[in-house]
Amino acid sequence: MNILLVALHKESKIIPASYELITAAQQLGGTLFTAILAENAQPLAADMAARGGGKVLAVSQADLARFNEEVYAKVLAELIRKHQPALVLGPANSYGKALFGRLAAMVSGVMTSDVTGLALENGKVMVTRPCYGGSVIAGVVSKDSSGPYFVTVRPKIFAESTQGAGNVVNETVAESCYVSGAAVKEVKSEATGTRNLAEADVIVSAGRGIKGPENVALVKELADALKAAFGASRAIVDAGWVEYSQQVGQTGRTVNPKLYVAVGISGAIQHLVGMRSARHIVAINKDKDAPIFNVANYGIVGDLFEIVPALTRKFKAELT
Ligand SMILES: Cc1cc2nc3c(=O)[nH]c(=O)nc-3n(C[C@H](O)[C@H](O)[C@H](O)COP(=O)(O)OP(=O)(O)OC[C@H]3O[C@@H](n4cnc5c(N)ncnc54)[C@H](O)[C@@H]3O)c2cc1C
Numbered sequence: 001m002n003i004l005l006v007a008l009h010k011e012s013k014i015i016p017a018s019y020e021l022i023t024a025a026q027q028l029g030g031t032l033f034t035a036i037l038a039e040n041a042q043p044l045a046a047d048m049a050a051r052g053g054g055k056v057l058a059v060s061q062a063d064l065a066r067f068n069e070e071v072y073a074k075v076l077a078e079l080i081r082k083h084q085p086a087l088v089l090g091p092a093n094s095y096g097k098a099l100f101g102r103l104a105a106m107v108s109g110v111m112t113s114d115v116t117g118l119a120l121e122n123g124k125v126m127v128t129r130p131c132y133g134g135s136v137i138a139g140v141v142s143k144d145s146s147g148p149y150f151v152t153v154r155p156k157i158f159a160e161s162t163q164g165a166g167n168v169v170n171e172t173v174a175e176s177c178y179v180s181g182a183a184v185k186e187v188k189s190e191a192t193g194t195r196n197l198a199e200a201d202v203i204v205s206a207g208r209g210i211k212g213p214e215n216v217a218l219v220k221e222l223a224d225a226l227k228a229a230f231g232a233s234r235a236i237v238d239a240g241w242v243e244y245s246q247q248v249g250q251t252g253r254t255v256n257p258k259l260y261v262a263v264g265i266s267g268a269i270q271h272l273v274g275m276r277s278a279r280h281i282v283a284i285n286k287d288k289d290a291p292i293f294n295v296a297n298y299g300i301v302g303d304l305f306e307i308v309p310a311l312t313r314k315f316k317a318e319l320t
Helices: 016-026 042-050 069-083 094-106 213-225 234-238 269-275 304-319
Strands: 002-007 031-038 051-060 087-091 110-115 117-121 124-131 136-141 149-153 164-170 202-206 229-232 259-263 280-285 298-301
Touching (some): 002 051, 016 087, 016 149, 031 069, 069 094, 087 094, 202 213, 280 304
Parallel strands (some): 002 087, 087 149, 280 298
Antiparallel strands (some): 124 136
């Protein structure tokens, strides 16, 4: 079975979720290909090859400097027609989600998104993915189709591959692939200087218990002391205290850190579905019956305005 990984990058660096795809693919065996599309794909391709990305197909072109899903999909469709993978893997981040549905339609494939497990069953790829807000884990086998099976894999499920075998092959595709109805002029980071929620090992999130926007800094300080990303419940996003990009939950981001600290968050189901797969959950809440304690590994019942500054002082002293 040929497996194609779509490695994505940001600010001239491979995003860590791409290294995780190598580990996911290795579980299945087969022949591994990696596609890397960039203005200068060589250094990125060499990085993927050194980590075990197999045959790394490097496409370098000025039009690939910025992520344009229409162009990326056309280039990848051409690589897929040439190399005939049975399975195509990409990260279930915003880029992967934008790209894979379009790509599957272009080459008559089928797709499953946000996958947390992959295995071979009777020669077919079986994936698992959470459904109904994480209450059910579904096993999914693709229907037979003329095209490959496209799967986006949730970040932080598989370990990053650090080394392995691979070689880089330069590829060119038809010039028509670069013709697009849209041009990406500029890419702006929404929250400059903040850590990325999807990739964070540690997240500290704030909820309505913080009382007002002036107290966001209190929780951000704890996040900084732990070198953590800062997240939020929808209540304080809707109130305009923090940006939507920080929202965790059903209508925000799904996160999967090693440690999730919930500060003044009640634990509504719509919040839990976005974070309850975290390996360890610590909840700080003054209400001992708050539902967040049902999923927390460690609970601190008390006033966050006393507990959070004390923890920040302690971690600053211990970790710096
Ligand atoms: C369709 C739909 C989609 C939704 N999507 C999302 C989503 O993606 N993400 C999300 O988060 N929500 C989402 N919600 C909203 C969700 O239902 C809750 O309303 C929201 O999560 C509540 O946020 P909260 O826990 O911050 O606030 P609250 O429920 O008001 O909880 C505040 C908590 O702070 C505690 N507290 C108060 N003062 C202190 C103190 N001094 N010290 C310690 N603890 C204190 C309280 O005991 C309470 O438990 C969605 C709702 C709907 C209907």
